[in-house]
Amino acid sequence: MVSRPHGGKLTNRVLRGKRRERLLEEAEELPRLNLSFDYAVDVENIARGVFSPLEGFMIQEEYLSVLYSMRLPDDTPWTIPVTLDVDPEEISGIKPGDDIALFYNDEPIALLNVEEIYGWEKKEFAEKVYKTLDINHPGVHKTLNRKELLLGGKIDLLKGVPSNFDKYTLWPIETRLLFREKGWRSVVGFQTRNAPHMGHEYVQKAALTFVDGLFVNPLVGWKKPGDYRDEVILAAYEVLIEHYYPKNVVVLAVLRTSMRYAGPREAVFHAIMRKNFGCTHFIVGRDHAGVGNYYGPYEAWDIFKEFPDLGVTPLFVREAFYCKKCGGMVNEKICPHSDMYKVKISGTKIREALRSGARPPEYMMRPEVADVIMSFENPFVGD
Amino acid sequence: MEREVGGGKYTTVSIPTTLYRRIKKIIQGTGFTSVSSFVTYILREVVASYEDRIDEEPFTEEDKQAILEKLRKLGYL
Ligand SMILES: [Zn+2]
Numbered sequence: 175m176v177s178r179p180h181g182g183k184l185t186n187r188v189l190r191g192k193r194r195e196r197l198l199e200e201a202e203e204l205p206r207l208n209l210s211f212d213y214a215v216d217v218e219n220i221a222r223g224v225f226s227p228l229e230g231f232m233i234q235e236e237y238l239s240v241l242y243s244m245r246l247p248d249d250t251p252w253t254i255p256v257t258l259d260v261d262p263e264e265i266s267g268i269k270p271g272d273d274i275a276l277f278y279n280d281e282p283i284a285l286l287n288v289e290e291i292y293g294w295e296k297k298e299f300a301e302k303v304y305k306t307l308d309i310n311h312p313g314v315h316k317t318l319n320r321k322e323l324l325l326g327g328k329i330d331l332l333k334g335v336p337s338n339f340d341k342y343t344l345w346p347i348e349t350r351l352l353f354r355e356k357g358w359r360s361v362v363g364f365q366t367r368n369a370p371h372m373g374h375e376y377v378q379k380a381a382l383t384f385v386d387g388l389f390v391n392p393l394v395g396w397k398k399p400g401d402y403r404d405e406v407i408l409a410a411y412e413v414l415i416e417h418y419y420p421k422n423v424v425v426l427a428v429l430r431t432s433m434r435y436a437g438p439r440e441a442v443f444h445a446i447m448r449k450n451f452g453c454t455h456f457i458v459g460r461d462h463a464g465v466g467n468y469y470g471p472y473e474a475w476d477i478f479k480e481f482p483d484l485g486v487t488p489l490f491v492r493e494a495f496y497c498k499k500c501g502g503m504v505n506e507k508i509c510p511h512s513d514m515y516k517v518k519i520s521g522t523k524i525r526e527a528l529r530s531g532a533r534p535p536e537y538m539m540r541p542e543v544a545d546v547i548m549s550f551e552n553p554f555v556g557d
Numbered sequence: 558m559e560r561e562v563g564g565g566k567y568t569t570v571s572i573p574t575t576l577y578r579r580i581k582k583i584i585q586g587t588g589f590t591s592v593s594s595f596v597t598y599i600l601r602e603v604v605a606s607y608e609d610r611i612d613e614e615p616f617t618e619e620d621k622q623a624i625l626e627k628l629r630k631l632g633y634l
Contacts, residue, residue, distance in 0.1 A: 178609055243565045249601070341631055347616055351624050352633055425633065479588065482598050483605035 176353045176361065176452035177486055181227025181250045184346055184450065188221050188331045198332050201275040201282035205268055207325075213258065214278035214335045215395065215430040219447075220256070221284065221331035223346040224429070226450045231258040233290040233326030241302045244439070244480065251446070251481045253439040254303065257294070258286075259321040265291065282332050289327035296320065303436050306468050313435045313465075337430065339394060342408055344427040349389065350452040352425060358387035362455040362489065363448030365462075366392050367433070369402045369410035369547055371539045373519040375418065376494040376503040381457055387423055389453055390415075394428045399556030400525070404428070406553045413542045437461070437469035438477035442484070449486035458488045495519060496537045503537075528553065572596070 179185075189197055209217065219225050227250060232240065235247050237255050244253045268274060268288060276284040300307055300314045309315055337343055344352070353361050362381045366374065382388045390411055394404040402410075408426070415424045429447065434440050440463035445456040462474035478488045492505035499515040509516070519538050527534040533544040547553045559568045580592045589595040616624065628634040 182608060242563070344628075344631075344633070347620075348624050348628060351616070351621065352628050355625070355628070355634055482602035485605060485609070 176350050176358070177449045177454045179223065179226045179346070180446050180449050180485065181246070181248070183227060184223040184350075185220065185226040185229050186223060186347070187229055187329055194332060197285060197330070198282065201285060201332060204273055204275040204285070205265075206275050206277050206282075207260065207264060207286070208277045209283070211278070211335070212396070212432045214276075214283055216256065216432075217276055217278075217284045217329055218331060218335050219431055220329055224431070224447050224450055225256060226346070228252075228256055230286065230289075230328035231324070231326050232256055234292040234324075236326070237292075237294070237324065241299065244442075249483075251442065251484050253442040253446075253477075254434060254436060255299065258325045259294075260323050260325050261321045262323055264321075265323070265325065276329070278335060283335060284332055285330045286325065287327045287329075288325055290325075292324050292326065293322065294324050303434070303439055304468065305437070308468070311435065311465065311468055335430075337428075339404065339408065339428050342426065342428045344425075344451075346450045346452065349425065349427065353387060353389075353452045356387060356422060356425075358385075360385035360454045361387040361389050361452055362457060363389045363391055363445075363451065363453035363486075364457050365444050365448070366390065366407070367397075367401065368521065369407050369553075370414050370543060371519050371521070371524055371534075372496070372503055372537060373494040375414065375540070376505075377457060377459075377491045380491055381455065381489050382423060385455055387425065388419075389448065389451060390424060390426045391429050391448060391451065392426075393431065393433065395430050396432060397555045399554075401555045402547070402553060403550070403555055406547055406550050409546050409550075410543045413546045414540060417542050418540060433463065435463060435465040437464040438473045441474040441488075442477055442481065445478075445484065445486050445488060449484075453486060455487045455489050457491055459491070460493055525554070567593075 220228050220230060232255055237257055239245060239247045240252050240255045244251065246252045270288055270290055272288045274286050274288060275282045276286055296317050297307060300317045304311055304313045306314060309318065362385045364378055368374065378388055392407050411426050415426065441458050444463065448456045458474055460471055460474065461469060464474065475490045478484065492507055494503050494505050496517040496519065497504045497509045497511055497515050499511040500509050517537065524534045524539055528544060528547055531548060533541050559566055577592055580595055584592065584595050625634065
């Protein structure tokens with residue numbers, strides 16, 4: 175049994191057949207709203223059930239309920255508002271009840287039935303979601319630069335957003351069936367934005383010891399300079415899975431949505447999305463989705479205590495390190511030795527080695543993984 | 558009767574005072590700050606386990622075959 179979709183029902187707002195053809199034509203005549211990439215992919219996430227039970231952008235009651243109670247008005251846990259901000263002049267003449275066409279790259283991708291147009295307090299949003307008003311926080315910065323009004327209403331998808339990763343694009347309805355076909359009764363989800371090193375492998379295998387399957391689900395899209403490119407992450411996982419995981423215990427597929435850097439609230443959001451993909455468990459790192467020093471070291475774990483009804487079990491796996499005395503990968507819970515024996519698996523050191531064309535030490539990264547990363551001319555963003 | 562506390566909406570339900578006292582005793586020294594927060598926690602846990610018994614098939618047989626075909630083509634099955 176894979177997990178039940180969040181809120182009980184997997185959202186499907188994808189138009190098909192004749193109706194889609196007709197509405198695709200009509201969309202050209204409707205008032206048009208141009209979306210950036212981040213919003214366009216979230217439209218598709220809503221329509222294809224990644225954000226179940228959401229069926230559109232939040233109306234005010236949902237928005238405030240999520241902001242203040244971390245729940246939808248029907249009590250379903252939900253921690254990050256999913257809203258569409260617009261400038262008043264972009265929607266002049268539009269009123270509740272109207273249909274508008276959502277465009278991305280000059281193509282209509284969805285229809286939005288406007289249910290509500292409302293104002294919002296950006297600072298209130300930042301304080302609740304990010305727990306800070308510091309403009310240096312990337313989420314706060316983004317929020318304060320968003321537009322003045324919010325449009326709430328259900329969407330219907332006309333067309334997906336093109337992806338470079340069709341081979342790795344699976345939607346919840348597909349993964350749910352896939353897990354069932356594989357006979358997995360329990361599946362643990364793993365969120366990542368990195369090429370795998372030994373610490374990641376250790377954490378995944380620790381979890382995999384107790385469940386049937388592992389769903390590695392890299393978040394692809396916008397990156398900051400120095401991050402691994404998405405295609406590098408996928409290639410690195412391919413070789414890791416091929417050489418170091420048993421057949422048929424791992425599924426690798428991408429997720430396109432932006433990082434919010436909302437720490438604890440985002441950790442729950444990440445778990446909810448993976449629940450919709452069919453995961454029964456989800457690995458939550460220390461400082462999951464955190465940035466800088468805005469969140470306490472265990473905040474991303476503690477928040478889960480508020481959600482006994484989440485429907486996906488968080489696995490709080492401690493950061494792994496290499497212990498010379500134990501002679502292997504361990505974590506602080508299972509290794510009693512002093513710091514002189516411990517070697518931290520440092521992402522920065524690994525990157526430095528790879529940049530200089532050298533394999534990092536084998537206790538840090540598998541040689542096959544290092545080789546495939548170095549086979550790319552530019553494995554890092556902005557090089 | 559509904560009321561609002563800290564942005565959330567609340568209503569009152571009645572439980573026997575004997576049960577109330579019993580809960581008050583067991584939440585001492587736990588993270589629960591009130592009988593209400595304990596009762597809310599327990600109810601959400603129990604309600605979710607009831608809801609888990611309802612399972613809807615989100616796809617038709619035709620959808621299912623199309624999905625399986627895609628999964629085979631991509632090498633997932
Ligand atoms: Zn040790």
